Amino acid sequence: MNLPALESARTALDSAKAPDARRAAREFVAQAGRDAAFQLESCVHCGQCADACHFHLVSGDPRHTPIYKLQPMLKAYQREAAPFASVKKLLGLAPPEVTAEELHEWSGLIYDSCNLCGRCTLVCPMGIDIAGLVRLAREGMAAGGFAPADLYKAAERALDTGSPIGVRWPALKRQIELQEEETGLKVPIDAEGAEYMVVLTSIEIMGFSEAIGALARIFRQAGASWTIPSAGFEATNVGVQMGSREVAATLLSRIVDAAERLKVKTVISPECGHAYSALRWEGPNLLGRRYGFEVVQISELLDRFVREGRLRLRGKDTRRLTFHDPCQLVRRGGLTEAPRRLAGAVSANLVDMPGSGAASFCCGGGGGVSAIHRAEALRFAAFEKKKQQIEATGAEALITACGNCRNVLEEAIEHYGMTMPVLGLTEMVAQYLEPAQPIDTERRAG
Numbered sequence: 173m174n175l176p177a178l179e180s181a182r183t184a185l186d187s188a189k190a191p192d193a194r195r196a197a198r199e200f201v202a203q204a205g206r207d208a209a210f211q212l213e214s215c216v217h218c219g220q221c222a223d224a225c226h227f228h229l230v231s232g233d234p235r236h237t238p239i240y241k242l243q244p245m246l247k248a249y250q251r252e253a254a255p256f257a258s259v260k261k262l263l264g265l266a267p268p269e270v271t272a273e274e275l276h277e278w279s280g281l282i283y284d285s286c287n288l289c290g291r292c293t294l295v296c297p298m299g300i301d302i303a304g305l306v307r308l309a310r311e312g313m314a315a316g317g318f319a320p321a322d323l324y325k326a327a328e329r330a331l332d333t334g335s336p337i338g339v340r341w342p343a344l345k346r347q348i349e350l351q352e353e354e355t356g357l358k359v360p361i362d363a364e365g366a367e368y369m370v371v372l373t374s375i376e377i378m379g380f381s382e383a384i385g386a387l388a389r390i391f392r393q394a395g396a397s398w399t400i401p402s403a404g405f406e407a408t409n410v411g412v413q414m415g416s417r418e419v420a421a422t423l424l425s426r427i428v429d430a431a432e433r434l435k436v437k438t439v440i441s442p443e444c445g446h447a448y449s450a451l452r453w454e455g456p457n458l459l460g461r462r463y464g465f466e467v468v469q470i471s472e473l474l475d476r477f478v479r480e481g482r483l484r485l486r487g488k489d490t491r492r493l494t495f496h497d498p499c500q501l502v503r504r505g506g507l508t509e510a511p512r513r514l515a516g517a518v519s520a521n522l523v524d525m526p527g528s529g530a531a532s533f534c535c536g537g538g539g540g541v542s543a544i545h546r547a548e549a550l551r552f553a554a555f556e557k558k559k560q561q562i563e564a565t566g567a568e569a570l571i572t573a574c575g576n577c578r579n580v581l582e583e584a585i586e587h588y589g590m591t592m593p594v595l596g597l598t599e600m601v602a603q604y605l606e607p608a609q610p611i612d613t614e615r616r617a618g
């Protein structure tokens with residue numbers, strides 16, 4: 173473990189505990205580099221992002237307009253760093269300083285009413301990456317002490333225990349043992365030189381641990397060597413969600429250390445949207461170096477195995493099914509085809525939601541929103557748009573490729589009194605694998 177980085181992440185968290193609007197403003201300005209500043213200045217106020225955001229669509233509240241959520245960051249930038257800012261300040265023409273009251277109010281806009289889903293980014297005619305800017309604005313909010321208390325607590329737990337909900341190795345070990353009993357297959361732990369290292373999320377470990385048994389069966393049939401690390405197994409990255417690069421980098425470095433210690437070729441990002449963004453897209457920038465391994469999302473790998481004939485499927489689910497596109501995989505991560513193709517390989521009657529794929533609505537819990545208790549009512553309200561998409565299909569069950577989406581969808585479905593199972597894609601693939609031949613079991617297990 174990198175102790176100086178851990179200490180620096182703890183210090184950053186501790187120093188953020190007392191809210192300080194000037195510290196937040198300084199960080200807003202630091203984040204508004206040339207590219208972000210150019211984007212902040214480019215808005216033509218067309219309002220298209222408002223019509224794309226599920227929070228605005230269900231509430232009609234103008235404060236839920238995506239670009240409006242960036243007002244404090246824009247003000248700080250215009251006051252301190254925009255062209256002629258110092259002249260405007262002298263002439264009294266600069267915007268006033270952002271205040272603590274303002275930032276407390278915006279905490280609800282920047283965190284509770286934004287899933288970082290990127291639907292607004294998709295429609296902006298000026299090409300402004302509003303979701304990316306909200307992500308940057310969260311750096312200022314977190315540094316200034318204005319992030320939700322639930323996220324600070326989750327970050328502390330993640331630094332102390334490795335998991336935002338306190339799942340330590342003995343708990344994972346127990347789940348692995350149960351899955352080994354269930355499947356009769358050995359799950360390799362800390363296997364040096366394995367081709368694939370799988371990381372997991374706390375949600376999967378505690379809520380959907382069948383995914384571990386599913387992976388054992390899949391890797392056995394694919395004939396691929398794999399392992400789970402006993403340290404650095406947690407893929408969730410609350411640092412990315414709350415907006416703390418120090419926390420994000422420390423959590424990421426645990427996975428990178430494990431992969432490099434075990435000399436694996438590929439790290440498999442699990443069924444989790446933001447973990448994929450954090451590990452594959454943000455990680456090298458946060459750590460300031462390239463990885464010595466490849467990062468592949470699990471549905472991308474399984475799709476590849478099926479197309480290469482390394483996974484042989486038999487039978488399909490005959491129910492009317494529909495696929496929920498996790499925003500960070502599909503819209504922000506570019507993984508549009510692989511999960512849907514895979515879902516199609518195990519479903520005989522897969523129907524797309526209207527506006528599926530890159531234009532799909534978020535489940536309402538992404539971007540850390542599901543971890544913010546005060547945001548629960550708003551999250552359920554925002555689910556209304558997803559609900560309409562689901563109901564238009566007449567589907568009997570939902571498939572998805574993100575454990576957080578799965579959890580959030582299950583809660584919202586229950587909240588609305590709907591009856592619809594939510595299925596994990598990896599488990600479905602494992603369910604429809606051709607039964608293993610005894611000789612395969614011996615030759616390829618482990």
Ligand code: SF4
Nearest residue numbers: 225286287289290292
């Ligand atoms: S990223 Fe998604 S939730 Fe956030 S403002 Fe844009 S559309 Fe709304």
Ligand code: SF4
Nearest residue numbers: 215216218219221296
């Ligand atoms: S869609 Fe783009 S240009 Fe239009 S209001 Fe939103 S941010 Fe501004």
